[in-house]
Amino acid sequence: MIEEDRLSVLQDDLILKILSFVGLKDAIGTSVLSPRWRYLWMSIPHLNFSSEDFSTMERLSDFVTNVLSRRNHQVQLSSFKLYISRLDGQDAALRIMNHAFSLNVQQLNITCLFKYYSGSLEHRPGIPISVYGPQALKHFTLSWVSYSDQLILTSTRVEFSCLATLDLQDITLYDGFLSMYPNLENLTLNRCKVAGSEVLSISHPQLSNLTLEKNGDWRQLTVNVHTPQLKNLTISRYIGGFKVSAQCSDGSTVIGLIQEFHNVPFLSLTADVIQLLNSSLQLISQQPCLLANLKSLKILPKVSCMGWHKRREVFMYPEIKSFLLNSSPKATLTKVMQEHCCDVDKYEILEKVGEGTFGAVYKALDKKTGALVALKETRLGKDGGIPPTAIYLKKFSDSRPFPPSQIQKFMYELCDGVAYCHSLVVLHRDLKPENLLVDKERDILKIADLGIARAFTTPEVLLNIFGLN
Secondary structure, three states: OOOOOOHHHOOHHHHHHHHOOOOHHHHHHHHHOOHHHOOHHHHOOEEEEEHHHOOOHHHHHHHHHHHHHHOOOOOOEEEEEEEEEEOOOHHHHHHHHHHHHOOOEEEEEEEEEEEEEOOOHHHOOEEEEEOOOOOOOOEEEEEEEEEOOEEEEEOOOOOOOOOOEEEEEOEEEOOOOHHHOOOOOEEEEEOOEEOOOOEEEEEOOOOOEEEEEOOHHHHHOEEEEEOOOOOEEEEEOOOOOOOOOOOOOOHHHHHHHHHOOOOOOEEEEEHHHHHHHHOOHHHHOOOOOOOOOOOEEEEEOEEEOOOOOEEEOOOOOHHHHHHHHOOOOOOEEEEOOOOOOOOHHHEEEEEEEEEOOOEEEEEEEEOOOOOEEEEEEEEOOOOOEEEEEEEOOOOOOOOOOOOHHHHHHHHHHHHHHHHHHHHOOEEOOOOOHHHEEEEOOOOEEEEOOOOOOEEOOOOOOEEEOOEEO
């Protein structure tokens, strides 16, 4: 009696779904089970490779090459997953990674763990690698843990506008790498650092979830976050302090944000936050603030930086003090009376370069780095002025137009900068391309030349460049 071939009657989609749950070697081995299955593995939409299935890295590399070369390219590849755990084998891993970057894949997940130790972590040589290829990538996870070298991701001119989720672990980034992904919605950085820089800028208009974990080498790294759509911020196992700044005029939102910091031992609040809490006494009376681990609370002054660095002492209602400190009776409260709002003292003025109607430009030296800067001081009139601004002029570039996504980002930063000026009751009054600078290292737009800017307060009316009425 001939047994019925029940496998052959299954639909291809169902068979491919089944094969996606087994190892790729086993999936290929099933081709002997049924005539219809002989070439079906070539259309599997999810590829999963692991070094644990092979005795050497070279065999894994050859296997990946054979699978990708024989695969049915008419079928969209949804995901590519690579897991490597070896003493060494970085060269073979890099070959596979470069092959993976060239795939038209939506989800890419690469984890490499190398256990060979060859020296100090601080002096590991770097392996630069560039992410390239088709731009269909939507989710990218990359982890490279190695005691013998570090992986450095370099930036390219290609933008991955479709990428929504980026998860990096133990990766070194070149300046500008994150700008390749303008539409990020989810970003996780675990033990990452920036090559040749102490500043990492995260400026993504659509980013809603940001996770920073295990700073490691981040002790000297400043992370600037500018994400207006941010909904979830997670900072865990981070050594050192961090500053959270948010534009918000809603008392309940600020109260909720403070309550999220229930485990922090040190907390500093600006005068603007205290003023907002002062106006939200009714909300505060309805809910406790459980800062149980608080050791120190600092209140930073509000600085009216119009040339004279005027400082006003912060007034705080007793109810606000109780709200913040009741759960931590041993916590100290410090009101900072003087705070450097403009780090002019960090520069040594060498000589005056020139002077115009609205200000003067000085040649100055950064005392810490030794870099030469142009220090510009502008005036708003008799009673005030804009603080000096130091600009590092390294290179003038006029090589190519910006892509649309970059223009969109710059326009957002321009509007944000103008809004900040307006919050200080200052009108720029001379916005034009010639007065906009692009910080190439951090990929941030900056507004320059406040020569004819004016400060005003209602009910004053701005008439012309010569004064106020």
